[in-house]
Amino acid sequence: MSYIEVDRVSKSFGDRVAINQLSLHIHRSERLVLFGPSGCGKTTVLRLLAGLEVPEQGSIRIDGRVVASAGKNLVPPEKRDLGMVFQDLALWPHMTVQQNLMFGLNARRVQKHEAKVRVCDMLRGVGLEHRIDAKPHQLSGGEQQRVALARALVSRPSILLMDEPLSSLDDERKDAIVSDLLGLQSQFGFTLIYVTHDRVETGLLASRVCQMRDGRVA
Amino acid sequence: MGRPVKAETVVLWLCVALVAIAGLAPIAAIAFESFRHNGHFSLNYYRELISGARFWPLLGNSIRLALATTAVCGLIGVPAGILFAKSDLPLRSGFMWLLTVPFVLPPYLVALGWARVVARIGASASDWLFGFGGCVLVLSSVFLPITILLTFASSSNVDRRLEEAARLVSGWPGVLRRVTLPLSAPGIAFSLVLVFLLAMGELSVPSFLRYPSLPVLSFTQFAASYNFGAATAAAVPLAFIAFVGVFVESAFLRDRDYRFQSTGQTLFISLSRKRSGLAALMAALCFALVILPLAALFSDAFSLTAMHEAMQRAGASVVRSVMYSAVAATILMALGFLLGHFMRGGRQRVLSAFTLALFAIPGTVLSIGLVRLWNTPCTWFIYATPALLILGYTAQYCAVTTRLSLAGLMLIPTSLDEAGRLSGAMWARRLFRISIPLSTRTLVCAWLAAYILCLRDVPIALMTAPPGGDPLPARILTLMANGAPPMIASLCLIMAIASLIPLVILARVIPSRGITG
Numbered sequence: 001m002s003y004i005e006v007d008r009v010s011k012s013f014g015d016r017v018a019i020n021q022l023s024l025h026i027h028r029s030e031r032l033v034l035f036g037p038s039g040c041g042k043t044t045v046l047r048l049l050a051g052l053e054v055p056e057q058g059s060i061r062i063d064g065r066v067v068a069s070a071g072k073n074l075v076p077p078e079k080r081d082l083g084m085v086f087q088d089l090a091l092w093p094h095m096t097v098q099q100n101l102m103f104g105l106n107a108r109r110v111q112k113h114e115a116k117v118r119v120c121d122m123l124r125g126v127g128l129e130h131r132i133d134a135k136p137h138q139l140s141g142g143e144q145q146r147v148a149l150a151r152a153l154v155s156r157p158s159i160l161l162m163d164e165p166l167s168s169l170d171d172e173r174k175d176a177i178v179s180d181l182l183g184l185q186s187q188f189g190f191t192l193i194y195v196t197h198d199r200v201e202t203g204l205l206a207s208r209v210c211q212m213r214d215g216r217v218a
Numbered sequence: 219m220g221r222p223v224k225a226e227t228v229v230l231w232l233c234v235a236l237v238a239i240a241g242l243a244p245i246a247a248i249a250f251e252s253f254r255h256n257g258h259f260s261l262n263y264y265r266e267l268i269s270g271a272r273f274w275p276l277l278g279n280s281i282r283l284a285l286a287t288t289a290v291c292g293l294i295g296v297p298a299g300i301l302f303a304k305s306d307l308p309l310r311s312g313f314m315w316l317l318t319v320p321f322v323l324p325p326y327l328v329a330l331g332w333a334r335v336v337a338r339i340g341a342s343a344s345d346w347l348f349g350f351g352g353c354v355l356v357l358s359s360v361f362l363p364i365t366i367l368l369t370f371a372s373s374s375n376v377d378r379r380l381e382e383a384a385r386l387v388s389g390w391p392g393v394l395r396r397v398t399l400p401l402s403a404p405g406i407a408f409s410l411v412l413v414f415l416l417a418m419g420e421l422s423v424p425s426f427l428r429y430p431s432l433p434v435l436s437f438t439q440f441a442a443s444y445n446f447g448a449a450t451a452a453a454v455p456l457a458f459i460a461f462v463g464v465f466v467e468s469a470f471l472r473d474r475d476y477r478f479q480s481t482g483q484t485l486f487i488s489l490s491r492k493r494s495g496l497a498a499l500m501a502a503l504c505f506a507l508v509i510l511p512l513a514a515l516f517s518d519a520f521s522l523t524a525m526h527e528a529m530q531r532a533g534a535s536v537v538r539s540v541m542y543s544a545v546a547a548t549i550l551m552a553l554g555f556l557l558g559h560f561m562r563g564g565r566q567r568v569l570s571a572f573t574l575a576l577f578a579i580p581g582t583v584l585s586i587g588l589v590r591l592w593n594t595p596c597t598w599f600i601y602a603t604p605a606l607l608i609l610g611y612t613a614q615y616c617a618v619t620t621r622l623s624l625a626g627l628m629l630i631p632t633s634l635d636e637a638g639r640l641s642g643a644m645w646a647r648r649l650f651r652i653s654i655p656l657s658t659r660t661l662v663c664a665w666l667a668a669y670i671l672c673l674r675d676v677p678i679a680l681m682t683a684p685p686g687g688d689p690l691p692a693r694i695l696t697l698m699a700n701g702a703p704p705m706i707a708s709l710c711l712i713m714a715i716a717s718l719i720p721l722v723i724l725a726r727v728i729p730s731r732g733i734t735g
Binding site: 082083092104151152 | 631633642644651655656
């Protein structure tokens, strides 16, 4: 049985159909790349999986549990056990790196001591333990990407959603982060769903590629 | 088992309930009252009002006054706003804030200033001031900042890349005409609708300058004749016009409410040789509309005797004014922020239109409704205390703090909140840990704007303050009948200082861009 099942899901924004009867099956620990041109609905798929959008038709199952069906989100985003790296990273500018990572752990009531250990481990994992007290604007583009990745993973989610997070980086930094990402994926075993329109990123990351066009799998 | 009620839903409904109690209930009370005569349903008040010789001329006067004020504000305010936002005019920031001064003062202060000016010129100017022309002059200078500031804000937010693209194929006049103005049009049109409605409902200036208008009639029926039915019947057309204005704004301008991903920079027009001429013109405008009347008003204010007498006779009102305005501003800031937070998804259009209608409704109308609703033995604890005044301020000005908060919140990427949600944080936690810390500047601006508006308010202060507890604008208006001019001038100066301090702070807070606290 698939870990994530998207069953004939549709989503429109006004007159524009973003997702049209999309069905998708994703296995546990798979690295699925959603690939396609701008506006084909890749980001909407991620947002539907995250629970940030409500599907108009169809259903979504995660680990056998229906999380969204027939115009309703049955499981709220915070209860879906997933992390997400946004296209604009969405690092909270008023918090330090440590506070950005601690926020989710505090919200999930992880013990203070354990939370600190997890934050330090995660930052060590992405090579940023020395930037723990920095604020996002004090970091370079590559460092910001790593913090966003660390923040998404520090709660140890089963699924990691990534929305074109590397599009603004040069090739050298991109390679370094992809290598980090692959290392973390083999360490934690999360399912990765990665959105991009870049063939090189697709080649580096994918264990399976899903080509999208006009809101459907091509 | 039913679905659990979310904390945000509860808070939203509490906010809506507060606005409804403060604003909707009094308007409903007015409507109800105007249809009752001797305990029965009746159209008597309306029949009397419409068949009376005064109603139609007064309605015509109010509309004429509002149209003329709107036209003057549009003709001066739009070019001035564009000039301040888009050109390298010297001292533009100083000019803009100077022109804003009349708006933060009770409107009758400007009228009083002009009365002092014409008293020195002679009888012919006095004849002109006390009438339609004088009202248009005073109301235009009072409401001009609305058009200037909204034009400034709308045109500053036009993405410079759009203008740069047009600049490649056209000169500046073409860019302004084809790109900047059309993209700023919703903000400009909104400012003009607002000026029209505020001028239509203005009480103190037509009353002081003896120009008969509908709000004056409504107030006289209420305060002099204590005829609630007639007062409410006269107030209903004003409320109706306010609702129509807001309907027009929300129906026709809503779909043209462009949102920009501004780069935070604006493209400047180089005025080159015209700089000095335009700066001189702007200086003359500032002198004529602000410096001249206020200098005339305050010229007698600086005597120690006058100041001493002013503090003796109205010192308590000064303290009360500051205190009531501060309390109301704090409530308005919190309410506006929560409502803005809920409206951010763009789903609360009814709420937005409703709060705007309460802002546009004349203070006299709202106050009559509040008095009608709360003047009962079992609600005496509200009616006889400053709570009624605070309720009035809350209803009238919550649109301002809501829209300011919404504008500030729109600058924060939604992904910041979404990331918090995915981190497992509940609504309250996200509100206190993400939205509020990122909005401290917005909150400060909202508080200051609300404080200024409450402090300068005349009709609500005049009609809903508890006995012996009148705030300063109402106190000055009362003392004007028999007080010595230097003492009145000193009181006006105190009033102006209390209003201008927050304006100065606001002027320093607003220019610093950025979303972080």
